[in-house]
Amino acid sequence: xxxxxxxxxxxxxxxxxxxxxxxxxxxxxxxxxxxxxxxxxxxxxxxxxxxxxxxxxxxxxxxxxxxxxxxxxxxxxxxxxxxxxxxxxxxxxxxxxxxxxxxxxxxxxxxxxxxxxxxxxxxxxxxxxxxxxxxxxxxxxxxxxxxxxxxxxxxxxxxxxxxxxxxxxxxxxxxxxxxxxxxxxxxxxxxxxxxxxxxxxxxxxxxxxxxxxxxxxxxxxxxxxxxxxxxxxxxxxxxxxxxxxxxxxxxxxxxxxxxxxxxxxxxxxxxxxxxxxxxxxxxxxxxxxxxxxxxxxxxxxxxxxxxxxxxxxxxxxxxxxxxxxxxxxxxxxxxxxxxxxxxxxxxxxxxxxxxxxxxxxxxxxxxxxxxxxxxxxxxxxxxxxxxxxxxxxxxxxxxxxxxxxxxxxxxxxxxxxxxxxxxxxxxxxxxxxxxxxxxxxxxxxxxxxxxxxxxxxxxxxxxxxxxxxxxxxxxxxxxxxxxxxxxxxxxxxxxxxxxxxxxxxxxxxxxxxxxxxxxxxxxxxxxxxxx
Ligand SMILES: *[C@@H]1O[C@H](CO)[C@@H](O)[C@H](O)[C@H]1NC(C)=O
Ligand SMILES: *[C@@H]1O[C@H](CO)[C@@H](O)[C@H](O)[C@H]1NC(C)=O
Ligand SMILES: *[C@@H]1O[C@H](CO)[C@@H](O)[C@H](O)[C@H]1NC(C)=O
Ligand SMILES: *[C@@H]1O[C@H](CO)[C@@H](O)[C@H](O)[C@H]1NC(C)=O
Numbered sequence: 350x351x352x353x354x355x356x357x358x359x360x361x362x363x364x365x366x367x368x369x370x371x372x373x374x375x376x377x378x379x380x381x382x383x384x385x386x387x388x389x390x391x392x393x394x395x396x397x398x399x400x401x402x403x404x405x406x407x408x409x410x411x412x413x414x415x416x417x418x419x420x421x422x423x424x425x426x427x428x429x430x431x432x433x434x435x436x437x438x439x440x441x442x443x444x445x446x447x448x449x450x451x452x453x454x455x456x457x458x459x460x461x462x463x464x465x466x467x468x469x470x471x472x473x474x475x476x477x478x479x480x481x482x483x484x485x486x487x488x489x490x491x492x493x494x495x496x497x498x499x500x501x502x503x504x505x506x507x508x509x510x511x512x513x514x515x516x517x518x519x520x521x522x523x524x525x526x527x528x529x530x531x532x533x534x535x536x537x538x539x540x541x542x543x544x545x546x547x548x549x550x551x552x553x554x555x556x557x558x559x560x561x562x563x564x565x566x567x568x569x570x571x572x573x574x575x576x577x578x579x580x581x582x583x584x585x586x587x588x589x590x591x592x593x594x595x596x597x598x599x600x601x602x603x604x605x606x607x608x609x610x611x612x613x614x615x616x617x618x619x620x621x622x623x624x625x626x627x628x629x630x631x632x633x634x635x636x637x638x639x640x641x642x643x644x645x646x647x648x649x650x651x652x653x654x655x656x657x658x659x660x661x662x663x664x665x666x667x668x669x670x671x672x673x674x675x676x677x678x679x680x681x682x683x684x685x686x687x688x689x690x691x692x693x694x695x696x697x698x699x700x701x702x703x704x705x706x707x708x709x710x711x712x713x714x715x716x717x718x719x720x721x722x723x724x725x726x727x728x729x730x731x732x733x734x735x736x737x738x739x740x741x742x743x744x745x746x747x748x749x750x751x752x753x754x755x756x757x758x759x760x761x762x763x764x765x766x767x768x769x770x771x772x773x774x775x776x777x778x779x780x781x782x783x784x785x786x787x788x789x790x791x792x793x794x795x796x797x798x799x800x801x802x803x804x805x806x807x808x809x810x811x812x813x814x815x816x817x818x819x820x821x822x823x824x825x826x827x828x829x830x831x832x833x834x835x836x837x838x839x840x841x842x843x844x845x846x847x848x849x850x851x852x853x854x855x856x857x858x859x860x861x862x863x864x865x866x867x868x869x870x871x872x873x874x875x876x877x878x879x880x
Pocket of ligand 4: 419711
């Protein structure tokens with residue numbers, strides 16, 4: 350309902366803009382050409398990892414992203430749709446909450462299925478509208494049979510099917526606990542908690558394994574050259590394109606280029622993380638410069654994250670900035686990835702489009718990764734199927750016209766910290782955030798917290814309490830007004846989902862034979878052509 354109106358409004362606006370431009374008579378071709386889209390999704394990145402989000406600290410880890418923000422728009426109140434990987438990615442590609450698209454928690458190495466085939470994806474719709482669609486990086490929405498990216502709307506794919514800690518590497522990067530390398534000749538010598546030994550992580554091109562086990566240390570270069578090749582080819586073909594780059598950075602194991610001294614027996618964790626951040630940033634810079642060199646004014650680059658830092662990885666986890674979730678941490682446990690505290694889902698976000706997005710601007714509009722779906726479709730002039738309900742909003746006017754409002758209400762689903770996966774346990778509206786259920790992730794050092802139900806809900810004022818430390822007093826007029834509005838909207842949304850005939854159910858079953866394997870005759874499925 351509301352979304353349809355927004356879409357209609359966006360199209361009217363586009364029409365008006367086009368009309369105005371035609372009257373001036375010069376830039377018609379440029380503006381009527383379908384725009385290119387580059388979505389860059391970092392993994393486990395913290396809101397505070399972007400230098401310009403913490404100017405007082407004078408960091409210099411993300412110079413290219415800082416430049417992109419200076420030439421574009423920094424979104425300071427932008428949220429990943431979930432606080433873990435698969436549900437966040439599913440919501441980005443479908444514009445729908447996990448309760449609708451079926452993906453409420455992560456898929457495994459031996460998952461038989463993935464994002465339900467009944468779901469319609471962003472690349473599918475753009476592909477139908479004449480776009481060339483390519484994806485580089487981590488998919489994590491199911492890899493067996495028809496669940497891979499090339500069957501879900503991408504013309505081309507190069508990347509890993511799930512997280513880079515879900516398999517062994519010939520030279521393992523930095524992780525806690527440290528993973529052992531894949532043994533080259535014999536069977537795996539030992540199995541370390543958190544590392545999978547049966548299957549080395551594969552690198553997949555289209556739907557074939559091209560490398561297994563994965564060499565983490567050359568992955569960045571492979572991604573970089575594939576991305577720049579795709580951007581240049583697309584220009585030669587003259588076809589509009591969608592390039593979705595889901596980085597391996599900043600997920601452990603980290604594998605940054607380090608000077609020999611930094612690699613010494615006791616590497617400084619902070620140094621490793623910072624070096625990895627700089628490596629990620631240089632990859633973003635290479636993509637930006639390839640795009641700037643080809644079709645600068647017709648390409649939107651949108652950088653964001655899939656969820657907050659993985660706190661239990663200690664020195665190998667990113668920074669949440671001021672969003673420290675103190676109510677939770679003072680009671681034990683972590684408050685970032687997996688949780689609905691701000692550190693779990695507020696992600697660093699920059700949108701860049703020379704000539705279209707005003708330079709050096711900042712917006713605190715409340716937005717979500719789910720908005721990428723309706724926004725790109727609107728910019729491309731594509732209307733999504735009306736047979737289903739969407740939760741993202743068209744953010745075109747925030748990106749292009751300085752509009753400062755986004756979602757009136759934004760819900761945050763449980764992603765593993767407490768209770769049932771996917772349940773909408775926290776709600777934002779304006780500066781207020783309400784929790785019906787709280788839960789913690791594992792903190793650095795192993796502390797965990799327990800799930801707590803809140804009736805009446807906890808309500809925080811994020812404007813003066815970014816660290817979510819002290820809830821409003823129940824019974825004050827401010828509390829009552831917020832709690833009532835939120836309760837009403839929550840009922841409406843739950844009813845809307847309960848009556849949604851387009852809800853999908855994901856099959857989370859597993860079977861050993863569904864694990865990707867280059868050559869089952871070799872240990873860790875090693876491709877026999879290698880070494
Ligand atoms: C993997 O996908 C193939 C093809 O869709 C299917 O035949 C097979 O049953 C799936 N594997 C498992 C373990 O379900
Ligand atoms: C991947 O698929 C695309 C589209 O079908 C094709 O053009 C390309 O050659 C394929 N690449 C490889 C390495 O198979
Ligand atoms: C892109 O747009 C900007 C601002 O409108 C303009 O100054 C610049 O010349 C354009 N560049 C190209 C390559 O068209
Ligand atoms: C961007 O904005 C900031 C703060 O408003 C200002 O200090 C800076 O000089 C601006 N940068 C450019 C390149 O205009």
